Amino acid sequence: MLIIPAIDIRNGKCVRLKQGNFSEETVYSDDPTIMAQKWTLAGAKALHIVDLDGAKSGAVENFEAVQKIMVKVTVPVQVGGGIQTLKTIEQLLSIGVSKVIIGTLAIENEDLLKQILSLYAEEVIVSLDSKNGKLAKRGWQEETSEDLMKTAQRLEQLGVKKFIYTNVLKDGTLTQPDYEGISKLLEIVKAPLIVAGGVSSITDIKKLKTMNVAGVIIGKAIYEGRIDLQEANNVS
Numbered sequence: 001m002l003i004i005p006a007i008d009i010r011n012g013k014c015v016r017l018k019q020g021n022f023s024e025e026t027v028y029s030d031d032p033t034i035m036a037q038k039w040t041l042a043g044a045k046a047l048h049i050v051d052l053d054g055a056k057s058g059a060v061e062n063f064e065a066v067q068k069i070m071v072k073v074t075v076p077v078q079v080g081g082g083i084q085t086l087k088t089i090e091q092l093l094s095i096g097v098s099k100v101i102i103g104t105l106a107i108e109n110e111d112l113l114k115q116i117l118s119l120y121a122e123e124v125i126v127s128l129d130s131k132n133g134k135l136a137k138r139g140w141q142e143e144t145s146e147d148l149m150k151t152a153q154r155l156e157q158l159g160v161k162k163f164i165y166t167n168v169l170k171d172g173t174l175t176q177p178d179y180e181g182i183s184k185l186l187e188i189v190k191a192p193l194i195v196a197g198g199v200s201s202i203t204d205i206k207k208l209k210t211m212n213v214a215g216v217i218i219g220k221a222i223y224e225g226r227i228d229l230q231e232a233n234n235v236s
Contacts, residue, residue, distance in 0.1 A: 001208065001236040002046055002215035004078070004194070005039040005222055005229065007032050009062045009068070010052040016220050017052070018172035020140030028190050028223050034068045038146075039222075044230045047078045048196075048217045050101075054082020054140030058104065070096045075120055081139070086116060091121060100122070101164060103127035104137040106155060107146055115158040118233070126155055127164045130181065148181070152189050162192045164217070170198030172220050177204055182211060205232050 008015055010022075014029040029035045036047055049069065053061035053216070060066075060082045070077060075231055080101025089100045106113050106126045116124060128148060129136045152163065167178035167186055177198045185193055192214035199219040200221045208216050216236070221227040 001042070001205075001213060003205070003229065003232045004046045004048045004215050004217045006046050006050065006196070006217050006219035008036055008046045008050045008052050008219065009065050009081075012062060012065055015052070016172055016223060020136075020168050020171060022052070022056070022141075023202055023213075024071075024172075026220075032065050033068045033072050036073050039229065040073050040075055043117055043233050044075060044229060045214070045233070046078065047073065049077060049079045051079070051081030052139060054146055055080070055103075056082075056141060058082055058084055058138065060088055060092075066092070066097070067095050078125060080125075086112070086119070086230050089116060089120060089124075093120070099123055099125050099162075101125045101127050102214075103129055103137075106160070107135060107137055107144060107151070110158070112127045114158060121159055121161050124160070125162045126160045127166065128185075129166045129168055133181075136168055149184060149188055152185060156189050156191055160191060162194070162197060162214070163189060166193045166196040166217075167198065171196065173198055174220055174224075174226065176200060176202040177208065179207070179211075182208075182213065186211060186213070200226055202227060202231055202235060209236055 014032040014035045018024040051062040066153045076098040078099035130148045175198045194215035196217035
C-alpha cells in the first residue's frame with residue numbers, strides 16, 4: 001500500500017483546505033517545490049499534487065509550479081485539478097508526470113473520456129469525490145445528482161483502471177476515513193482504489209491496509225505532525 005503525501009497548490013503556494021472550502025485555507029509553504037523535496041527526503045515514494053485554482057476554474061492554473069516540482073523530484077507524481085482536455089494531459093505527461101487525475105471531465109464528457117482512455121488508460125486515474133453519496137465536481141464546489149457507486153461501476157466498464165476516492169466531508173477534518181464508503185466501493189469495483197480524506201493516525205493507516213486499498217493520500221495529518229511519514233511507510 002502506497003503512502004502518498006498531498007501537495008495542494010493555490011496561488012502558487014502549498015496549502016490545505018478543510019472540506020474543499022476555499023475560505024478555510026492554511027498556507028504551509030510559499031514554495032510547493034520545497035515541500036515536495038521535504039516529503040521525498042522524508043521517504044515519500046510518490047506525490048499527489050492538486051492544482052486547486054485549476055480544479056475550481058476548469059483549466060490548469062499552476063502548470064509552472066508543477067513543472068518546477070518535476071525538475072526536483074524523482075518519485076512518481078500524480079497530478080489533478082482542472083484537467084479537461086487531451087492536450088493538457090499530454091502536456092503534463094511530457095514533463096514527467098506519471099499519472100493524471102481527472103474528475104469533472106469523467107462525469108461531464110463520456111466521449112472525451114473514452115478517447116483519453118483509448119490512448120492513456122494506464123496513465124489516467126479518475127477521482128471520485130463524494131458528498132453524501134453523490135459526486136461533486138469543479139474542485140468540489142458543485143454537487144451533482146450522480147450516484148457514487150453507480151458511476152464508479154459505469155466508469156470501470158468504460159475502461160478506467162484506477163480510482164481515487166475522497167469523502168469531501170472528511171477531507172481536512174483529522175477525524176477518520178469513510179471506512180463504510182471505502183468498503184462499499186471495494187466491493188463493486190475491481191480496479192485499484194486510492195483513498196483520501198480524514199486520515200489522521202497510524203491506526204487509520206493500519207486499518208486501510210487490512211482493507212487492501214492500493215494507496216492512501218495524506219495531507220493535513222503529515223503537515224501537522226500527527227503522522228510520521230517514515231512510520232506510515234513502515235506499517236504500509
